[in-house]
Amino acid sequence: MAASNTFHALTVPLSMSEKESEQIEKSKTPWVDLPRYPLGHWPTPLQQLKKLSAELQGPNIWIKRDDCTGLALGGNKTRKLEFLIADALAKNCDTVITFGALQSNHARQTAAACAAAGLDCQQILTRSVASDHPSYESGGNLLLDNLLGATTHIVELQDAKDFSVELTADLEKQGKHPYLIPAGGSSPLGALGYGTCAEELAQQCVEHNINPGVLIHASSSAGTQAGLLVGLPAVDLHSRVMGINVYHEDPDRLRSNIKTLCTSMQASFEITGQPLPIEVNHAYFGEGYGIPTQECLDAIRTLARLEGILFDPVYSGKALAALIDQITLGNFDDYEDVVLLHTGGTPALWVYDHLLR
Ligand SMILES: Cc1ncc(COP(=O)(O)O)c(C=O)c1O
Known part of the structure; x- marks a missing residue:
């Protein structure tokens, strides 16, 4: 999938040779040429949550299904x-x-x-x-x-x-x-995996004719967020990326880890161009890592019943609760389309069953 980059709208001066422009393209998207051991089913679907949008009377909500990557119950x-x-x-x-x-x-x-x-x-x-x-x-x-x-x-x-x-x-x-x-x-090489997600998402946005205002996801070891921040602008998607902190007591720690990882990715793979701004939201952290908030548990139940989609109580459920709250607060009113990246985690549901009954 990664080889079909035709949707990259690169602005290349007319005088530049084809070889030179190819090199620029490669330096923007190094994941295309690096060896990958095939493990997943790609691309993961981009699915519209029409019922949730109607319920919240908010923007069109899309979900990028990285819980469906196909490897032993999936995930990011x-x-x-x-x-x-x-x-x-x-x-x-x-x-x-x-x-x-x-x-x-x-x-x-x-x-x-x-x-x-x-x-x-x-x-x-x-x-x-x-x-x-x-x-x-x-x-x-x-x-x-x-x-x-x-x-x-x-x-x-x-x-x-x-x-x-x-x-x-x-x-x-x-x-x-x-x-x-x-x-x-979340090494620089591992984080490049989210370059492939950026690339798939850019293609799917073209197919659905959407330009999402924000992409929201659970963030902890920084790799997913750093990969998106470096990968999205490389494929000409400039959506805001909101990482929902689920792990660090001090969200500045996560911000600084993301910054370091973006810098190392750029240095290790000679990636040109500026990463997107780092945005970490700490409001949905609750009492700590692995401790679900009431809003997270409610959101998991709501989505299971409304859309038939499962979220987990440690990561994706907190991102979902954040999305619902941000829409309810009117913070996403300026956007026609928003994307929730579902990062997986559902096997943990069985060890939180006492909170979900
Ligand atoms: C289900 C799930 N979602 C999100 C994350 C966060 O991703 P990252 O560690 O790349 O920040 C993790 C990390 O373990 C995870 O397991």
Whole structure:
């Protein structure tokens, strides 16, 4: 899909040769030429939520279905992992070590990607959420990790780094070649995955003849947002991107991580052009990471019943609650079309069932 860039409206001086203009195009969209290990079903649909728009009497609401990426119940990590797994294989690695919270969607998607690519998957998972649910340490994503054949190490958050150094050394002693993927897959290479999303979205906007005023999504390890901020202007989409902070007590931490990641992506892949402005909204964070707000739980129920679409209580449900609230407040009144990026996470529903009944 990524090779068909015909919708890029590049303004190239007439005197420029075809080769020169091709080079400019490549430097804007480096993800097109980098190796990807095929894991997902692309493009994910862009679907209109007519009933929700009618209910809120607001702009046309569209949902980009990255919960339907096709890899072991889907989610936003599939795009990042296509680049990261290709890199691991190119470096002749046979084992992936990655990090996350106990109910990490990233860890589950990584386990699935490793199974597909024939790699061993070692997960270092931390107790980042105080849950008294009886299945929190065995159900939801953890059940799937186990099913997908990953080895899970549960450690305290402050011990994760030291543990990874020990684990790497142990594996190397056994003759293995480990490849480290940071939490959320949010290295500069992983974040390029959201360049591919920007590209699909630009194509779909042309097909539907829309120009969304804002794109809203859950943000935590910065990769999705940084990838969009760098990727969208490269494909001539200049929508506002509103990241809903679901992880950091201090939203400035997320802002600064996004900034650093945008800069490293631009430097690592010689991406020309300015990223879009960083916008992080902290109003829907509630009491903390993994603690759903009442508005989030209400929004999950509303969308399930109104549109038959499932959201999760940790990430996408908070983004959905934010979208509903922003429309209700009239903050999106200037826009004809708005897009909610559904980043997945639904396997966590089973370890929050007591709050959703
Ligand atoms: C379902 C879901 N949505 C959103 C995010 C946030 O994406 P990012 O970590 O790239 O900011 C995550 C990250 O783990 C996730 O699992």
